[in-house]
Amino acid sequence: MLPAYALALALVVTGPLxxxxxxxxxxxxxxxxxxxxDVALGLSDAAPRALPQDFAVALGSHVVDGGVVVKALLVAGLWLAGWGAARLTAAVLPDAGRAGQAVATTLAIWNPYVAERLLQGHWSLLVGYGCLPWVAAAVLRRREGAGWWWPLAFWLALAGLTPTGLMLAATVALAAACAPGVRSWRVPAVTLALALLVASPWLVASAVAGSLPASQAAGVPAFAARAEPGLATLGSLAGLGGIWNAEAVPETRATAFAFIATLVLLTVVAVGLPVVVRRPAAVPLLALAAVAVVVPAAMATGPGLVAVEAVVNALPGLGVVRDGQKWVALAVPGYALAGAGAVILLRRWLPGAAVAAVCCAALIATLPDLAWGVGGRMTAVSYPDGWRSAAAVIDADPGPVAVLPPDSMRRFAWAGPAPVLDPLPRWVRADVLSTGDLVIGGRTVPGEGARAREVQDMVLGGATREELAAAGVGWVVVESGSGDLDLPLAFRDDDLTVYRVGGSAPASPHRALMIAVHLAWLAVLLAGAAGTTVATLRRLRSGATSAPGQ
Structure with missing residues (x-):
């Protein structure tokens, strides 16, 4: 029943897709x-933020359409978040029953964090988000001597589609391992070992490609958490909102209604706290929730920004911490348990089903525009035919591609009003040079693509075909009518113009290494899935044979 309810909520959210x-x-x-x-394997001068996500999608798109792969993973991430919250509640608060589990499910799916990350396009982060309650439940079972290591391996590997997802999952696992009771070094030790193995794609890519310049510190102020109307930054984060991009928020969160919505959410959580704090297994997750709200709020203050900039300058690999609000995901397992605890407390006076119905309805009513693609702003888009034709031209001779306009984000009339990352690098067989520069609030946050910046300067400066070929450029693609170039024309329509340059660049000598570490991640994922399936079947078979009358 609860898995079906979670799936229904996930489909209501993602329906247009x-x-x-x-x-x-x-x-x-x-x-x-x-x-x-090479770019998909992390062998470029850009930071490896999308590993092993790009590897997984590339493999999946050779079996089914890539659009189906991404949409299926997104729906699965939200479904897992809700279902996992119910499973975690069953493990920590068994007396909450299905009523409490329903509240936990609703809170995990229907909240501002999900809405804002959907509008920002962080589908793979939401897959990692969906793994968090499962990771906590798996660790708690291992601490009690029940279950196997397979589930923990699987959920860490699935969350590890992106570096942030893995960091979130490993943090939840380590927190759950600190619950009072049985103390063992094995759970945190195995968690760290698995996390390092799962992280090998982006750790190795960072080492061999040298793609972590100190320039990432320049974006710290732009990515700081943001206060919503009627709320300070701390209040916005406590309400699971406050993303840095004011354009990536539901309409209701851009008004004073955000205050009411936050008050309702925190009331549900606060009512259940007296019950949940008495459960030892929940205490570390509640503490983690508090830290996940307070620390990003502190990071958004003047001294906090200075401290984060200093850390990122000293350790460029920690540029991933710039977006402080995304770490609020760590609060959701604790929030979900507290929401379930509200049912336990209030059913002293009211039926549990009635309490759950009121809590679920209140959570949904205070964020009505999460439904149907966050108020219709997230829809399925069709590419113009010219994109397929242009990709076919380049794929016939996949040399490095330079693209104009130089910005990383594009606005296409056929894709809706919101900007989108250039799709070309994830479509063609060739490596597409990208600077990674972002314009936020009129300020340019420089990316890591030094070579791409040099090539784009050459193209904009009117470099000849011979000069571009010598620089290793095979093609120049001009999108959305950005002007004509004095280069041999290979394809043109209303959306794209493709120029043939003819240059080439050698493949990275580290391709075999990067494929090997990606296969190691995939092995952990598949082995974890197989082991979990076998263990579940054995448990079900054991339960059936031990039932009365058997």
């Missing part, structure tokens, strides 16, 4: 086919 087409919204880019280019 069930139509034919592709997810194209800000950072979310899906294409019909992806390839194992």
């Amino acid at each position: 069930l139509a034919p087409g592709y997810l194209l919204l800000r950072d979310a880019v899906s294409t019909p086919r992806s390839h194992l280019t």
Whole structure:
């Protein structure tokens, strides 16, 4: 019953994506086919933020359409978040029953964090988010001597589609391992070992590609958490909102209604706290929730920004911490348990089903525009035919591609009003040069693509075909009518112009290494899935044979 309820909520949220087409919204880019280019393997001068996500999507798109792969993973992430919250509640608060589990499920799916990350296009982060309650439940079972290591391996590997997802999951696992009771070094030790193995794609890519310059510190103020109307930054984060991009928020969170919605959410959580704090297994998750709210709020203050900039300058690999609000995901397992605890407390005076119905309805009513693609702003998009034709031209001779305009984000009339990352790098077989520069509030936050910046300067400066070929450029693609170039024309329509340059660049000598570490991640994922399936079947068979009358 609870899995079906969680799936229903996930489908209500993502309904528009069930139509034919592709997810194209800000950072979310899906294409019909992806390839194992050097860029997809992390062998470029850009930070490896999308590993092993790009590897997984490239493999999946060779079996089914890439748009289906991305949309299926997004729906699965939200479904797992709700179902996992119910399972975690059953493990920590068994007396909450289905009523409490329903509240936990609703809170995990229907909240501002999910809405804002959907609008920002962070579909793979939401897959990691969906793994968090499962990770906590798996660790708690291992601490009690029940279950196997397979589930923990699987959930860490699935969350590890992105570096942030893995960091979130490993943090939840370590917190759950600190619950009072049985003390063992094995759970945190195995968690760290698995996390390092799962992280090997982006750790190794960072080492061999040298793609973590100190320039990441320049974006710290731009990515700081943001206060919503009627709320300070701390209040916005406590209400699971406050993303840095004011354009990636539901309409109700851009008004004073955000205060009412936050008050309702925190009331549900606060009512259940007296019950949950008495459960030892829940205490570390509640403490983690408090830290996940307070620390990002502190990071958004003047001294906090200075401290984060200093850390990122000293350790460029920690540029991932710039977006402080995304760490609020760590609060959701604790919040979900507290929401379930509200049912336990209030059913002293009211039926549990009635309490659950009121709590669930209140959570949904205070964020009505999460429904149906966050108020219709997240839809399935169809590419113009010219994109397929241009990709076919480049794929016939996959040399490095330079793209104009130089910005990383594009606005296409056929893709809706919101900007989107250039789809070309995830479509063609060639490596597409990208600077990674972002313009936020009129200020340019420089990316890591030094070579791409040099090539784009050459193109904008009127470099000849011979000069571009000598620089290793195979093609120049001009999108959305950005002007004509004095280069040999290979394809043109109303949306794209492709120029043939003919240059080439050698493949990275580290391709075999990067494929090997990606296969190691995939092995952990598949082995974890197989082991979990076998263990579950054995448990079900054991339960059936021990039932009365058997």
